[in-house]
Amino acid sequence: MCLALPVKIVELTDGDQAVVDLGGVRKEISLALVEGVALGDYVILHVGYALTRLDPAEAERTLATFAESGLAEPASA
Amino acid sequence: MKYIDEFRDGGLARSLGAAIAREARAERRYSFMEFCGGHTHAIARYGVTDLLPANVRMIHGPGCPVCVLPVGRVDMAIEIARRPGVILATYGDTMRVPASGRLSLLKAKAQGADVRMVYSTADAVRLAEENPGREVVMFAIGFETTTPPTALAIKMAEAKGLGNFLVFCNHVLTPSAISHILESPEVRELGTVPIDGFVGPAHVSTVIGSRPYEFFAEEYQKPVVIAGFEPLDVMQAILMLVRQVNDGRAEVENEFTRAVTREGNAKAQALVAEVFELRREFEWRGLGAVPYSALRLKEKYAAFDAERRYGLADRQVADHKACECGAILRGVKQPADCKLFGTACTPENPLGSCMVSSEGACAAHYTYGRFRDVSRKAAAAAT
Numbered sequence: 400m401c402l403a404l405p406v407k408i409v410e411l412t413d414g415d416q417a418v419v420d421l422g423g424v425r426k427e428i429s430l431a432l433v434e435g436v437a438l439g440d441y442v443i444l445h446v447g448y449a450l451t452r453l454d455p456a457e458a459e460r461t462l463a464t465f466a467e468s469g470l471a472e473p474a475s476a
Numbered sequence: 477m478k479y480i481d482e483f484r485d486g487g488l489a490r491s492l493g494a495a496i497a498r499e500a501r502a503e504r505r506y507s508f509m510e511f512c513g514g515h516t517h518a519i520a521r522y523g524v525t526d527l528l529p530a531n532v533r534m535i536h537g538p539g540c541p542v543c544v545l546p547v548g549r550v551d552m553a554i555e556i557a558r559r560p561g562v563i564l565a566t567y568g569d570t571m572r573v574p575a576s577g578r579l580s581l582l583k584a585k586a587q588g589a590d591v592r593m594v595y596s597t598a599d600a601v602r603l604a605e606e607n608p609g610r611e612v613v614m615f616a617i618g619f620e621t622t623t624p625p626t627a628l629a630i631k632m633a634e635a636k637g638l639g640n641f642l643v644f645c646n647h648v649l650t651p652s653a654i655s656h657i658l659e660s661p662e663v664r665e666l667g668t669v670p671i672d673g674f675v676g677p678a679h680v681s682t683v684i685g686s687r688p689y690e691f692f693a694e695e696y697q698k699p700v701v702i703a704g705f706e707p708l709d710v711m712q713a714i715l716m717l718v719r720q721v722n723d724g725r726a727e728v729e730n731e732f733t734r735a736v737t738r739e740g741n742a743k744a745q746a747l748v749a750e751v752f753e754l755r756r757e758f759e760w761r762g763l764g765a766v767p768y769s770a771l772r773l774k775e776k777y778a779a780f781d782a783e784r785r786y787g788l789a790d791r792q793v794a795d796h797k798a799c800e801c802g803a804i805l806r807g808v809k810q811p812a813d814c815k816l817f818g819t820a821c822t823p824e825n826p827l828g829s830c831m832v833s834s835e836g837a838c839a840a841h842y843t844y845g846r847f848r849d850v851s852r853k854a855a856a857a858a859t
Contacts, residue, residue: 401514401541401621402705402835403679405479422477429598432624432744441479443682443735446567447596448625450744451682451735453479458734462482465708468715469491 403445405453408438419444479734483706484522492711493527500718506532508717509807510675511654513540513835514705520840522707526848532714535669535807538653539677541618541646542569542833543805544760547793549646550575553615556644556782557581557589563607564644565600566615567622568593569833572826576793581615597629604633604641613782617646620680623771624744627751630773630780644782645772648758650680651688652769657806658696669807673717675710676702678732685740689728697726704732751777761795761829762805801828804837811841812849818842 410418415431430436433449442449500506510516516536538544550573557564571582585591594600597614604612616626626643633641676689681702689700699720703713713731730736758770773781800814811817821827823839830836
């Protein structure tokens with residue numbers, strides 16, 4: 400129910416609408432719930448609406464954290 | 477796909493699992509509840525449980541909207557769908573939820589009720605436009621993610637002057653459900669399990685932000701780590717929870733920073749506040765009546781409210797006698813503890829709501845975990 404996917408905005412159309420690319424599938428979605436989304440941005444798509452913009456820099460940081468966590472030495476026992 | 481595949485990397489998952497095993501202290505047990513069905517699904521699908529040490533246990537929470545919808549509300553939806561001239565628009569998830577008298581929306585549809593699956597509330601508004609002689613009722617369910625789209629649909633129908641678009645509102649709230657699990661005497665009486673911390677909602681938090689959990693972490697002294705729905709997100713969150721417990725901290729931490737801020741989506745929040753107000757209480761399957769845990773349409777939007785227009789009253793209907801959904805939703809029982817699991821109750825023919833949605837604990841375990849139980853039992857018998 401709360402499932403949502405990161406999708407890329409490939410076209411801004413009339414009003415609050417946009418076309419997104421979902422692994423090769425193009426679909427029209429609504430941007431009525433978000434502000435300042437630009438062409439090429441990634442958004443989190445849920446039941447036809449973008450819920451929020453995805454922050455690529457934060458995504459990179461999180462991936463780096465995973466790698467660090469895995470390598471980290473044991474905390475003081 | 478970008479921003480999905482990287483968060484499912486098997487090698488990283490194993491090293492995160494090793495880190496959790498290193499940092500979890502051998503002398504204690506850790507029980508964490510993942511509130512959301514999205515996390516439950518990820519844990520089952522990617523075998524996260526198998527990557528955790530034996531003293532770290534995940535408890536499935538009630539964060540699956542289809543699962544917590546009580547039978548009475550589904551009965552009401554069927555009653556609406558059967559009204560002459562009505563089209564009931566619904567998300568696909570609700571179609572097979574068992575109702576009274578062995579009915580479901582799917583069976584009501586087979587018997588002639590006009591039930592239409594929609595992908596989005598905008599599709600329901602379009603149905604109302606295309607069918608001016610009919611009343612189109614959106615069966616609106618879900619947590620804080622689906623609520624803003626419902627509010628937008630009502631505003632859209634208002635702007636278009638559509639008098640034949642209505643909403644049957646069943647939207648529920650995450651923070652009140654989490655508090656209820658911890659503090660309600662009824663829930664304590666029904667039985668709960670000790671919880672050391674929570675993996676907090678992913679997409680719900682994109683809307684409400686991380687702030688609403690702060691009171692809760694402080695008041696109940698339970699750590700909360702908001703996490704994305706991919707397996708690595710969940711594992712990192714578990715590691716962060718283990719660290720909080722070890723340090724004696726009870727804070728709100730955010731693992732899902734690529735989509736969640738402290739403030740959340742202000743535009744969506746404003747829309748919801750404009751259209752909806754709190755219900756005094758709402759019935760949840762497994763949790764009973766939870767105070768201030770759901771929304772209804774404000775007086776200003778009464779014309780769009782199906783409950784008001786049709787004079788529908790709440791009704792209480794008992795679950796199937798042998799069904800353990802209630803106890804499973806509180807984390808007291810596991811799907812395999814239910815006598816009906818995998819025998820009378822399967823995803824093809826669900827008797828309980830947790831077997832319906834792919835996020836339901838029973839459906840997730842049936843799809844991804846049931847054979848693991850069998851091999852574990854066989855291994856135990858052999859030794």
